[in-house]
Amino acid sequence: MLVVTTRRLGDVLLTTPLVRALRRGIPGARIDMLVFSGTEGILAGNPDIDRIIAIPSRPGVGDMAKLILQLWRRYDVAISTQTGDRPTMLAAIAGRFRVGLIPETKAWWKSRVLNRAVTADNALHRVVELFRLSAALGIHERPDIVLPRQTQHLAPRTAYAVLHANPMFRIRRWTDDGWRALAEALTRRGLAVVVTGGPAPAEKDYLDRVWNPAGVPIERMDGRLAWGELAQLLSGAAVYVGPDTSMTHLAAGAGCPTVAIYGPASPHIMGPWPVGGLSQPWARAGTIQNRGNVWVVQNPLPCMPCDLLGCERHLDSYSACLDELAVERVLEAVDRALGRTTVAPSLPSARYAESTPLSPP
Numbered sequence: 001m002l003v004v005t006t007r008r009l010g011d012v013l014l015t016t017p018l019v020r021a022l023r024r025g026i027p028g029a030r031i032d033m034l035v036f037s038g039t040e041g042i043l044a045g046n047p048d049i050d051r052i053i054a055i056p057s058r059p060g061v062g063d064m065a066k067l068i069l070q071l072w073r074r075y076d077v078a079i080s081t082q083t084g085d086r087p088t089m090l091a092a093i094a095g096r097f098r099v100g101l102i103p104e105t106k107a108w109w110k111s112r113v114l115n116r117a118v119t120a121d122n123a124l125h126r127v128v129e130l131f132r133l134s135a136a137l138g139i140h141e142r143p144d145i146v147l148p149r150q151t152q153h154l155a156p157r158t159a160y161a162v163l164h165a166n167p168m169f170r171i172r173r174w175t176d177d178g179w180r181a182l183a184e185a186l187t188r189r190g191l192a193v194v195v196t197g198g199p200a201p202a203e204k205d206y207l208d209r210v211w212n213p214a215g216v217p218i219e220r221m222d223g224r225l226a227w228g229e230l231a232q233l234l235s236g237a238a239v240y241v242g243p244d245t246s247m248t249h250l251a252a253g254a255g256c257p258t259v260a261i262y263g264p265a266s267p268h269i270m271g272p273w274p275v276g277g278l279s280q281p282w283a284r285a286g287t288i289q290n291r292g293n294v295w296v297v298q299n300p301l302p303c304m305p306c307d308l309l310g311c312e313r314h315l316d317s318y319s320a321c322l323d324e325l326a327v328e329r330v331l332e333a334v335d336r337a338l339g340r341t342t343v344a345p346s347l348p349s350a351r352y353a354e355s356t357p358l359s360p361p
Contacts, residue, residue, distance in 0.1 A: 001026070002075040002094045004034045004087045006055070008168070009246035011126070012039045013253065014273060015081055016046065016146035018130040022079075023048040025139030032075070034090060041227045042246065045149020068093055079133055083120050088113065099136050101129070125281060127273050144275055145253030148227040155236055156219065160192040162234060162251070164242035165210050166203050171310035171319050172243045174261050174330075176210045181327040182241060182334070187216040189338070191238055196230060196247060197222030239337045241330065248272055257337035258294045261330060263322040266305035267296045288333045295333040299325040 001022060005015045012035050022031055030050045033043065037054040055067060071094040078095025080087040083103045091098050092113040102110045102117045111117045116136045121129060131142055163186075165179045183193045195218055197207045204223060211218050225233065230247070231254055234240055240251040241259040244267075251258040252272035260272050267289070271282040274292030283289060285300045298304070299321045310317025 001029050001031045002034060002078040004090050005081045006036050006087050009039050009042050010249045013042050013249050014126050017127055017143045018134055019048045020143040020146050021134040021139050021141045024141050042148055044228055046146055081130055099133055126270055145273055147231040147253055150232040151228045155233055156192040158192050159238045160194050161186045162194050162196060162237045162240045164196045164247040166197050166206055167243040167245040169315045171315055171317050172263055174322050178327045179210050180214050182330060183214055184216050185331055194219045194221055199223030239334055252294045255293055259333045259337055260296045262296055262298050263319040264306050264308055264310055266307055271296055295337050297330055297333045
């Protein structure tokens with residue numbers, strides 16, 4: 001079997017429940033995954049995957065020709081987890097029997113090349129939608145996210161919190177002052193503060209700007225840990241706080257009490273998937289929502305969630321809903337995740353908004 005998921009890291013991680021369902025539902029099957037280069041690390045050591053095929057996100061003509069020759073009718077079953085043209089065509093090339101998602105409209109050729117076409121449903125969470133693909137093969141299990149292989153690392157010997165300040169795009173960033181205030185508050189709660197991030201120079205520069213002025217000890221692990229080590233770090237954390245990014249999905253899957261800060265994007269479809277699944281879908285907007293081991297924090301301005309590219313409509317835009325999100329609201333969610341019922345007396349007083357979901361705009 002081949003599972004095609006040519007998307008970003010978080011999307012690849014959210015495909016692992018589908019792969020596990022296939023593994024359990026068809027014992028003895030060989031399962032390969034086709035992903036973009038740079039995302040395969042989040043699948044490291046996954047026991048359900050026999051082989052990972054990584055391709056450039058923008059392959060040239062020669063690369064595509066080699067890939068087609070490599071894939072041509074090699075698999076008994078190929079599954080496209082996306083509605084796009086390229087993943088559908090790759091599944092059609094690779095599999096003698098093809099299953100895939102198709103859009104609601106303009107999908108006539110995809111319906112023809114797929115033996116079982118599943119119409120995408122934008123009302124469903126991504127993981128739930130992917131389970132419809134395994135159901136099309138008669139498999140109805142709904143397992144949890146599968147973490148990359150966990151390896152040993154040097155974590156603090158005391159209780160600790162993990163903070164991940166940098167998402168892939170500027171539109172999902174919270175404020176620098178907010179992160180520093182959060183680190184100070186966690187230190188007052190008796191937690192060591194560990195921060196994570198990627199190795200890219202631009203990301204390091206951003207994290208230097210955030211954490212160098214911090215008034216409390218910060219243990220920097222940005223750029224030092226592989227995905228398996230990050231999974232191990234998260235598994236032992238008292239709490240994790242991060243934006244809408246792949247690290248937050250990893251924390252939720254690790255069972256860590258996870259506080260996810262969401263801005264322009266609605267969590268309804270791509271919100272973190274808690275251990276045990278969703279008891280009910282994430283509302284499109286709210287102040288603090290809780291499902292299992294995950295708390296989603298939003299600043300529900302009248303315009304959000306807009307599901308657009310920030311206030312200026314490009315990936316490097318600011319997002320007012322995040323720039324105006326008060327640290328007190330994030331701390332309220334953190335205290336709930338830590339099992340507290342009130343904010344510690346050492347915090348400045350604040351007036352909290354109601355924490356009930358809002359109706360969709």
